Amino acid sequence: MKKLLLILALGVLAFVPGCDNNGGGTAAKSGGGPKKLRLAFVTNTKNDFWETFQHGCNSAVQNLTNVDLDFRYFTGSTVAEQQQIVSDLVTGGVDGIAISPIDADAQAAFLAQVAAKTLLVCVDSDVPGSQRVCFIGTDNVTAGKQAADLLKAALPQGGKIVLCVGYPNAQNAKDRIQGLEGELAGSNLQIIDTLADATDPAVAMANAQKAMAAHADLAGIVGLYSYNGPAILAAVRGANKAGKVKIVCFDDDSNTLAGVAAGDIYGTVVQTANRIGYETIARMDQYLSGDKSRLAQGNIMFKSLPVNQSLVESVQAWHDDNLQP
Numbered sequence: 547m548k549k550l551l552l553i554l555a556l557g558v559l560a561f562v563p564g565c566d567n568n569g570g571g572t573a574a575k576s577g578g579g580p581k582k583l584r585l586a587f588v589t590n591t592k593n594d595f596w597e598t599f600q601h602g603c604n605s606a607v608q609n610l611t612n613v614d615l616d617f618r619y620f621t622g623s624t625v626a627e628q629q630q631i632v633s634d635l636v637t638g639g640v641d642g643i644a645i646s647p648i649d650a651d652a653q654a655a656f657l658a659q660v661a662a663k664t665l666l667v668c669v670d671s672d673v674p675g676s677q678r679v680c681f682i683g684t685d686n687v688t689a690g691k692q693a694a695d696l697l698k699a700a701l702p703q704g705g706k707i708v709l710c711v712g713y714p715n716a717q718n719a720k721d722r723i724q725g726l727e728g729e730l731a732g733s734n735l736q737i738i739d740t741l742a743d744a745t746d747p748a749v750a751m752a753n754a755q756k757a758m759a760a761h762a763d764l765a766g767i768v769g770l771y772s773y774n775g776p777a778i779l780a781a782v783r784g785a786n787k788a789g790k791v792k793i794v795c796f797d798d799d800s801n802t803l804a805g806v807a808a809g810d811i812y813g814t815v816v817q818t819a820n821r822i823g824y825e826t827i828a829r830m831d832q833y834l835s836g837d838k839s840r841l842a843q844g845n846i847m848f849k850s851l852p853v854n855q856s857l858v859e860s861v862q863a864w865h866d867d868n869l870q871p
Contacts, residue, residue, distance in 0.1 A: 582614050583642070583834050585827060586635045588628065590646040590671065591712060591745035592619040594799040595772035595819050599670075602823025606831075613831050616640065623744040625652050632656075636663055642830045644682075646670035650717040665834060667841065669826050671718035679833070680841040682826050684817045684850050686718045690725020692815045692852040693794050697726075697735055697766060699854075700792040700812035704734025705765025708757045710778060712745035712771040722770050722796075735765075747777045754781035758791060769795035775802035779811055798853070798861055806858040813854040816861060820868070822848055 587603060589596045600617050607615050616635065620628050628648055635643055642665035647653045650673045657676035660666050665679060672681040697707065709726070711719045727737065741757065743749035750773060758764055758781065767782070769775045775795030779802070782791050788810040795802055798816045805811035825846070832840040853861055 580612055582612050583831060584614050584616070584638075584640045585830055586616040586618065586640045586643045587669070587826070588618045588631050588635070588643065588645040589620050590628070590648050590716065591771075591773070592621055593745075593771075593773045595797045595817070598798070598819040599823040602820040602825075603827045605820075606824045606827035610828070610831055612835075613827065615827060620646075620648075623746070625649050629653065629656050632660055636660055640664060641834055642667065644669045644826050644830065646718075647673045647676075647716065648713040649715040650674075650720065651715060665830060667826065667830060669822065671716045672845075673717065680829075680844055680846060682829070682846045683718070683822060683848065685847040686721035687725040687728075689796070689815050689817070689850040690722035690727075691729040692725075692850060693722065693768060693770075693796070694726045694729030694735075696794045696813035696815070696852055696854065697730070697768065697792070698733065700794060701735060701765050703765075704736075706736050706738045706761055706763060707766045707768060708738060708754075708761075708764065709740040710750055710753055710767060710769045710771075710774045711740060711742055712750075712774075714740055714742050719770055726768065743774075743777075745771065745773065747773045750774050750777035751781045754778045755785065758782070758785050758787060764791055766792040766794065769793070772797035772799050772802075775799055775805065775811060775814060779805045783810065798865065800865070803853075803858055803862050803865075806853065806855055807862070809855060813852055816851045816853050818848050818850070 603615060603617060607613050618631055622628060625648060632643060632645060644667040646669055654673050654675040657666060657673055657678065661677040668678045668681045670683045713719055741753035743753055754767055767778050769778050776799055778793050782788050782793060793811040795811060795814045797814065802811060802814050806814055829840040
């Protein structure tokens with residue numbers, strides 16, 4: 547337990563092999579009180595994952611001397627709504643924008659226009675054709691494989707599975723599904739449907755309820771976004787199927803961790819949101835301050851951690867120790 551806590555606290559769940567693993571410190575600044583850089587971040591929704599991510603961003607800002615951060619929680623559900631936020635930021639003259647795009651194909655051309663006007667970084671979910679300078683986030687294909695491994699352990703006898711996701715056209719969702727499908731290929735586990743909810747927890751819960759009603763023999767439900775875990779848990783408990791319909795999900799929402807501790811969620815794939823948030827702001831600052839190498843890799847990806855009941859207490863303790871206001 548102590549070893550895991552140390553790993554989490556030090557952020558060693560960091561980069562996949564081959565990626566730069568230098569720490570994110572402040573780049574050297576010229577004297578005379580330089581003008582502050584104006585950076586912005588636009589999420590794909592609002593939930594515990596993004597609050598933890600913002601904690602990391604704020605920690606970076608506190609360690610820097612020349613950054614103002616405009617952190618925007620996206621609470622809409624359409625591409626047009628998210629892009630309007632970005633357009634307003636560009637008009638306002640920000641020096642750099644980081645965004646978690648909700649549709650990799652539909653937003654490529656728009657984001658390419660943004661990239662021509664200001665520093666653009668995709669975080670959490672990529673749009674490779676957007677001309678963004680860099681993607682920073684989890685290795686989502688590997689994370690999908692980790693979710694598949696949890697499913698295999700939860701359901702050694704196999705069975706039917708449904709997936710719940712916010713935006714199926716977001717690249718992080720595509721990559722997680724790719725990892726899941728690849729790892730489950732040839733197994734006795736069958737994905738029979740993917741249910742989208744546009745990051746609305748009420749819709750996510752209703753989707754899980756409908757899936758259980760439509761498939762009496764449903765063996766498991768996978769939640770690909772942070773809020774999916776608690777929503778699925780509520781649906782399964784409401785149907786009196788806790789422990790019967792196995793749940794595997796993503797991230798470390800407090801209700802998800804409580805569900806894992808209780809045994810009603812088999813496991814969750816935890817991302818290092820705090821570290822990713824810190825590195826995003828630190829590296830954008832360094833890039834704009836002249837150190838182009840800090841985003842030169844094109845992809846800066848972090849490892850994720852599959853957490854089952856044996857590990858959940860350590861993750862909960864890390865939250866209590868490190869993420870208090």
